[in-house]
Amino acid sequence: MTKGFFITGTDTGVGKTIISAALITAARMIGLKSCGMKPIETGCTKKKFKVKSSKLKVQDRDLTPHDGTFLKKISGVNASLDLITPVRFENPLAPLAASEIEGRAVDLGMIKKAYQKLSGEYDAMIVEGIGGLLVPIRRNYFVLDLASDLGLPIVVVAKPGLGTINHTMLTVNYALKEGLTVAGIIFNYTQPPEKTLAENTNPEIIKRLSPVPVIGIFPYLKDLESRTIAKEAVKKLDIELIRTFLPAQ
Numbered sequence: 417m418t419k420g421f422f423i424t425g426t427d428t429g430v431g432k433t434i435i436s437a438a439l440i441t442a443a444r445m446i447g448l449k450s451c452g453m454k455p456i457e458t459g460c461t462k463k464k465f466k467v468k469s470s471k472l473k474v475q476d477r478d479l480t481p482h483d484g485t486f487l488k489k490i491s492g493v494n495a496s497l498d499l500i501t502p503v504r505f506e507n508p509l510a511p512l513a514a515s516e517i518e519g520r521a522v523d524l525g526m527i528k529k530a531y532q533k534l535s536g537e538y539d540a541m542i543v544e545g546i547g548g549l550l551v552p553i554r555r556n557y558f559v560l561d562l563a564s565d566l567g568l569p570i571v572v573v574a575k576p577g578l579g580t581i582n583h584t585m586l587t588v589n590y591a592l593k594e595g596l597t598v599a600g601i602i603f604n605y606t607q608p609p610e611k612t613l614a615e616n617t618n619p620e621i622i623k624r625l626s627p628v629p630v631i632g633i634f635p636y637l638k639d640l641e642s643r644t645i646a647k648e649a650v651k652k653l654d655i656e657l658i659r660t661f662l663p664a665q
Contacts, residue, residue, distance in 0.1 A: 420450070420541035421599060421661065422568040424559060424591075426575070426583035428547045431604035431634075433483045434645070435573045436544040437490040438602075438634060441646040442658050448539035452487030454501045455527045455562065456546050456553065459508030479504040483544065490642050495534060502530040512552035522553050524562075531566055540662050543568060549587060560594055569597035569661055571631065574622075576603045578614040584622055592627065599661050600629040602653070605636035631657055 420443070423436045436452055443450035460479035484501030503522050505514035511522050535541050545551075549560040563570055570591055574584040584601060591598050603619050623630050632653035637644060649655075 419535050419539075419663070420543065420568055422543045422545060422563040422566060422570045423573060424545045424549055424563065424570050424587070425573045426548060426580065426587050429606065430573045430575050431606045432544050432573050433486060434606075434637065434640070435571070435602050435604055435634060436487060436542050437640075437642075437645050438649040438653060439542045439571065439658065440487070440490050441642065442649045442653055442655055443540040443542065443662060445646065445650065445655065446659050446662060448662060450491060450540040450542060451493050451495060451534050451538040452491045452500065453531065453534060453541060453543045454481060454484040454487055454546075455531065455543065456503045456505075456511050456522060457481040457484055457501050458505040458511060458514045458546065460504045460506055462506055479506055486640075487542075487544065490645065492642070493538070495537070499530040499534055502526045510551050511546060512554060515554075524554070524557070524565075527562070528565065541568070549591060560591065560596065563596060564594070569599040571599050572601045572628075573604050574601055576605060576615045576618055576633065577610070577612060578618075580614075580618050581621060581625070585625060588626055588628055598628045600631040600654075600657065601626060602631045603633040605634065608636050629654070629657060 421439055423432050425432045440450045440452045460481045463478050481501040481504050484497060488497055488500050505518055507514040507517050515521050545559045551559045572587050574580050588598055619633055634652050
């Protein structure tokens with residue numbers, strides 16, 4: 417039985433972190449001790465130091481990962497942020513680009529060791545990727561490769577509006593072609609619904625076309641507290657389908 421899910425998106429900005437949080441709470445509702453992980457985060461904030469030095473080299477622990485911090489809070493775990501988000505960059509770019517600018521390669525060994533430690537302590541791991549499947553992490557190593565190495569089924573997060581049919585079907589079918597298990601698709605509203613014809617029809621069209629199921633349609637949330645996310649997860653996600661990919665209680 418798998419240990420959880422790897423969350424990817426059809427694009428950046430589709431709300432992977434919120435859906436990761438929803439799946440963390442869903443696993444908890446099933447009775448599992450769950451933990452979120454964001455192995456690589458770019459666009460982190462540099463911590464302020466009392467002693468200023470132009471020679472100070474920024475390392476991962478000198479950067480605050482916003483998504484990683486949020487997932488740690490939602491998980492309610494004592495795990496170190498250095499395990500939850502072991503690789504961090506300041507520049508808000510694809511990991512390969514950020515690593516080249518900042519002069520340090522992504523340490524895949526550190527990511528895998530962190531995942532192994534956390535997965536040994538928690539029943540279910542919800543691992544959030546960065547961008548989409550073909551975002552480069554290192555030369556000739558992509559987000560898809562990380563998902564494959566961790567051995568988790570993926571959940572594809574998609575927007576409901578115009579353009580999502582092409583982006584979603586490309587992501588799902590490419591993942592399947594590359595040998596990944598795709599648990600399903602979650603549509604996520606990152607802004608209030610515009611009630612367009614595309615929003616109203618796209619999820620149903622994709623349900624009919626997709627070789628994998630739609631797990632749910634998650635609403636736009638102003639309140640990102642754990643209780644609110646959990647409430648919507650129960651109402652909007654197929655908990656029984658989620659349960660089939662997780663360890664028995």
